Amino acid sequence: MGKASKAGWLITGALMGYLGYERLWRQPPLLEIPAARPLKDFASAVEAAQSQVAESESGVRPDCAGKLFTHGRQTDRAILLLHGFTNCPRQFHALAERYYERGYNVYVPRFPYHGLYNRAPRELMQLTSEDLVRTGMAALDIARGLGRYVMVMGLSMGGLVAAWLAQHREDIDRAVMVAPALAFRAIPFRLMPLYATYARYAPNRFIWWDPERKGAAPGPEHAYYGFHLRALQALLRLAVLVGETTRRRAARARSLVVILNPTDESIDNEGVCTVVRRWRRRGSNILLYEFPAAWGLPHDLIDPDQPAQQIERVYPLLIEWSEYPYYVTAAPKQPSL
Template identity: 35%
Template sequence: MRRDTPGWPLRRRRLQRAPRRALTYEEAVADRQGDGTLLRTHGRRTGRAVLLLHGYTHSPRQVARLAELFHERGCNVYAPLAPGHGAGGRHAGFTAADLLAYAGDALDVAAALGEEVGVVGVSAGAALATWLGAHHGDVVGRLLLITPLFAPHPGRVPAALLRPVTVLYGLRLVPDRVNARGYSFTAVAQYLRVAANLPAVPVRGALRRVAVVTSPGDTVVDAGQAVAVPARLAAAAGAAFVHHVLPDGEGHAHNVIGAHAQALDQVYLDLYDG
């Protein structure tokens, strides 16, 4: 008897389920600002809502400035804290299923906040954003993916070792390791498991724009996969696709959002809006 979907053990049916909850605006805004979560609304459901998903080892503070700028443009904005992240986060304690439950709940909130829903994801958060755009393409209208993590930079994990490393650490078959950046192999592998469970054929209906930002100085993510994965999604969904490469020689590395990168805020807003 087949235990799971083709591609097992990385591809699991439970990591491809995309349940939805229909929330009212009042339900969506109730008790949503604890643990560093950001919620910026205009006191009612608006025409546009933006969901922002921060990167691994970060918190909503990473996207706080961008959240305010979207809010100033009339959007309702939601930026929740990922499980096991933030101050005192247990980076090796969460699972891929935990991440997808968090992202799915966040999308339910965003869908109640606005008529059109867009998702902005940073690094590992962009893997979650892409999963939402693929499995909930009838809800998500726009994706902005900033230095997305679908695979590590080949200098960190060679392509030939990516699958065994993801299986071993992702399924906790070997003890965890932490690299010089403070990244838990087990934690990063959970995001890689999310990326491994994108559907071959996405749900269609709402997604009409996918924008990707890569940085020439990024030594964390595989730049080829950062572009190829969302490009395939856009093509399959019939959405417009834009790839923006940050200027070389300006010190841009992997973390290209926040107070140190304010000059890029307008770039991101323009890429999102198209």
């Protein structure tokens, strides 16, 4: 084979590799994400929250609508609580009340296609990464008008959105990510881009949380029985995009907290720790905590309606870890990475 032929093959191979990367590996960037427009006064924030709550699809359960807890004025502290995948704002109501009693104004928005009466809704197929980010961006704009110090806390999908917000918004005082959907036990962390592409193009199907008992499985009445593969793609794509930005720069939020559950059946904690290490290398101000493995907590450790809930010992730790070092004087123990 001549030099010209070898060069041709190399060029062809490089081109095929690049096209393969573009088609199978690289995730498309988010489209039409509005710029941050943080509200500066309490009245505007309440009006915007009421407007966001009113934006809903047909068939939303009343108890799954977004929820606003206020003291009738802007407070020193406000917290934005972001619910998990296939659940709804009701998941956070009990914890929201705990923060409210501590003086916070609290806002719990609803993500699109969640909280419907139909617990296996086809509407969930329409969920996109853009839906998640736009909802989080608008909710954070609202939270800025509710309190002078603003915390964002999310579980699972909500933790993933909190991570995106922390990476891109400078006006977050603290982002708390509880079992964030940055990595998944069922998917090798390094291959997440391929799985995201597969979920985007493969034939859609409904995946039961409990394949054996299906709709008879115990759990909250307001949570879904499972999810559509196409909806999972929204989480996978966003997780990949967040992971890519952590390679390049630190988070813009003032401080971050990641809270892991060692008995989590859904989240790949080592993959999450990989993202935490990237943040630390880039200089992010980040704390990492872990619940005791002996507790045997489920993935959804927030919802009081979960059969295996242990909120009477989970909630105090969540509050302590989220408030250190601002309102807690003794430093909680840090697990090693």
